[in-house]
Amino acid sequence: MSDSQFTPRVFSGMQPSGGLTLGNYLGALKRYVEMQNEGTYETIYCMVDLHAITVWQDPAELASKTRELAAAYIAAGVDPEKSILINQSQVPEHTQLAWIFNTVARMGWMQRMTQFKDKAGKNAQNASLGLFAYPALMAADILVYHATHVPVGDDQKQHLELTRDIATKFNHDYGVDFFPITEPVIKGAATRVMSLRDGSKKMSKSDTSDASRINMTDDADTIAKKIRKAKTDPEPLPSEYKGLDDRPEARNLVNIYAALADISVDQVLADHGGAQFGTFKPALAELAVEKLSPIASEMTRLLNDVPEIDRLLARGAEQAREITQPILKKTYEIVGMVGA
């Protein structure tokens, strides 16, 4: 099936499960803004609070993190006049479609999801059912808009494949061409930003070590300190990319530099090849502060007016439901629900 029958439409979201990291920004949020400004797509960006509660969240914290995430989106350049900005739980069609998808997805598919295994850890029997079903809700988040493109970091690739499998099976089982086969958009030099303490681990907002990540709200001194202390090796930077083989920490810092500066990795190595980390790290810290500080200040300004954030989210939910209600109704008709 070709996507041509579908409006080019972008959907993506993040969990309000903690402050955003540089990984969330470079892997996803920066792309949200670029795709919004390209003018090719309708864009819908979401705070996925229902996903966040698949692991325990303090209720008051969840509400404030949700507003903080909305402020981060806007501060980074998501424009509520150009994009639809929503909080997931305010658009009930996400969960209604998710139930249908729970009946489409197969146990074997879900059991293969590596994120569940990572997050549930050794105690899988004690994980919430919601954590296990998470990817079916994610498929519904995307497909309830008939979204054709989803900008995400590399860690979400498997969930996007599952979304495509669910759409394909639904279309096949019911003999329709109803859901698009959504394309992941995993692009840029930093699709998987790694921990500053361990080059084999993803930078993550829920990592217990704050030194492992750069938070979007870290001040200049904290950013400089974390980069200065980032794990590296004693060798100088190479002049070519293949010189970064087997040097995951060095590669991570070079990728971060390229993504922040919007230049290629080759260009970074052309400019900094031969430099020691004692020189490269301060240059990276300066660049990170230059790019992140204005976003952090704008977030603080926006968070001074919580009623305005709530108003934008309520308006976003209304705009979203103009798209989601007809798609859910048609899904119910296809499935055979009386009164759809």
Ligand code: AQP
């Ligand atoms: N380290 C990363 N590098 C590149 N992209 C990343 N993303 C997350 N970490 C990196 C992308 O950010 C988006 C938001 O993801 P999420 O909020 O659904 O949670 P996640 O993927 O599980 O990210 P975290 O930071 O690791 O959150 P926690 O710790 O709460 O689980 C996604 O597009 C993701 O690819």
